[in-house]
Amino acid sequence: MHPEYLVGVDIGTTKVAVLVGEFSEEGKLRIIGAASEPSDGIKKGIVVDLEEAASSMQRSIDRASKMAGVEIEGVCAGISGPKIGSINSRGTVSVGRIGDEVTASDVSKVTERAGNITLPADMEVIHILPQDYTVDSQAGIKDPVGMTGSKLGAGVHLVTAQTSHVENLIKIFEKNEVDIINMVFLPVASAEALLTREEKESGCLLIDIGGGITDYAFYYGGSIRASGVIPAGGDNITRDLGIGLRVSESVAEEIKIRDGLALESLAGEDEVVVMPGEQENGGREIRKQIIAAIIEPRCEELFSMVKDAVSPNRYYSMMGGGVVITGGGSKVMGMKNVASQVFDMPVRRGVPEGLDGLAEIVSEESWSAGVGLLVFESERLIREEAEKRKQKSFDWMFRSIRKIASLF
Numbered sequence: 001m002h003p004e005y006l007v008g009v010d011i012g013t014t015k016v017a018v019l020v021g022e023f024s025e026e027g028k029l030r031i032i033g034a035a036s037e038p039s040d041g042i043k044k045g046i047v048v049d050l051e052e053a054a055s056s057m058q059r060s061i062d063r064a065s066k067m068a069g070v071e072i073e074g075v076c077a078g079i080s081g082p083k084i085g086s087i088n089s090r091g092t093v094s095v096g097r098i099g100d101e102v103t104a105s106d107v108s109k110v111t112e113r114a115g116n117i118t119l120p121a122d123m124e125v126i127h128i129l130p131q132d133y134t135v136d137s138q139a140g141i142k143d144p145v146g147m148t149g150s151k152l153g154a155g156v157h158l159v160t161a162q163t164s165h166v167e168n169l170i171k172i173f174e175k176n177e178v179d180i181i182n183m184v185f186l187p188v189a190s191a192e193a194l195l196t197r198e199e200k201e202s203g204c205l206l207i208d209i210g211g212g213i214t215d216y217a218f219y220y221g222g223s224i225r226a227s228g229v230i231p232a233g234g235d236n237i238t239r240d241l242g243i244g245l246r247v248s249e250s251v252a253e254e255i256k257i258r259d260g261l262a263l264e265s266l267a268g269e270d271e272v273v274v275m276p277g278e279q280e281n282g283g284r285e286i287r288k289q290i291i292a293a294i295i296e297p298r299c300e301e302l303f304s305m306v307k308d309a310v311s312p313n314r315y316y317s318m319m320g321g322g323v324v325i326t327g328g329g330s331k332v333m334g335m336k337n338v339a340s341q342v343f344d345m346p347v348r349r350g351v352p353e354g355l356d357g358l359a360e361i362v363s364e365e366s367w368s369a370g371v372g373l374l375v376f377e378s379e380r381l382i383r384e385e386a387e388k389r390k391q392k393s394f395d396w397m398f399r400s401i402r403k404i405a406s407l408f
Helices: 050-068 104-115 163-175 186-194 197-202 234-245 249-259 288-310 335-343 365-406
Strands: 006-011 015-023 029-038 074-079 084-094 123-135 138-141 151-162 179-185 204-209 214-220 223-230 272-274 285-287 323-326 347-349
Touching: 006 050, 006 163, 006 365, 015 050, 015 365, 029 050, 029 365, 050 163, 074 163, 074 186, 074 365, 084 104, 084 223, 104 123, 104 151, 123 163, 123 179, 123 223, 151 163, 151 223, 163 179, 179 186, 179 365, 186 204, 186 214, 186 223, 186 323, 186 365, 197 204, 197 214, 204 288, 204 335, 214 288, 223 288, 234 249, 234 288, 249 272, 249 288, 272 288, 285 288, 288 335, 323 335, 335 347
Parallel strands: 006 074, 074 179, 204 323, 323 347
Antiparallel strands: 006 015, 015 029, 084 151, 123 138, 123 151, 204 214, 214 223, 272 285
């Protein structure tokens, strides 16, 4: 059985988003609460002021709790920031005598072996994500349980984080007297909400552009192959506009949202916009091409940084599912065009779909990670429930065999 409700908390540089979901009788995820508050005390994904960050979270939790009509006690927490890293690793274990079958216990052992790597003293593993398995000389196996062999190998994707970063994040929740049930790297969560099974199989790169940072996750063959964080996001575009147009960051942000273009060629030659505000620059006209000329280089740089980080992966050249961009920073008009030019492949926008309840509130790019946290947690619970049922079945069979044997 599922719990009565699930809660996802996405702590970003610009906002703290809290989502509450429940399951319908058909097992479909229904959004019953959604709230976001400006994020204080967080800079580029790093906690810089515990009290301010905790207050921002408290306001968002209170609003989401009131909307959903539930008391929030435990959550699935998102984590990101420049202190996050990743690595692929492999491990091998002996199954037993030749001819023995691979068991779920063998899979657990080999996954743990693959994830047992030496890290710097100030780093820890937050995810061990299975990629594929080998049984003796047979490779590319998705589920080896029940197969016959003597050696079992596993490839895993490890996501690591600086211990102090994890502990400071935990302290924010402790100050709000909320338990962390699970902690998930945000692009992994976003991928669960946005990428199709076919995209993951054929190869797809998810790019989640936030305010201070950009997360990415690359999938191929149904498994994650690379992930990471780029220390740049939508705020960099805002700062460039502020400097280039000689306006405050608040005015630059408004211009970016209202009139921003990521590609200069999309602006009409004589197209002008009126500068917002009531101060010296307020009401002044400016050509839209000038705005685009400031934004385009920053967008190109951002996507080039992601490409440089992912392209060394051996599966990158085989990617057939294209690129999916999401996050609040991806909403600038023309962003998809720039990404398509940099990666030289199809690009689509990713927004959460197929939800019940308050779907109209969260069906836009800035909610992708929050929705993904709910989906990730729900799928984890489904897998755990399936494993419990399978184990009960095995226990029943074992008891039955013992009873039959005792009759002879």
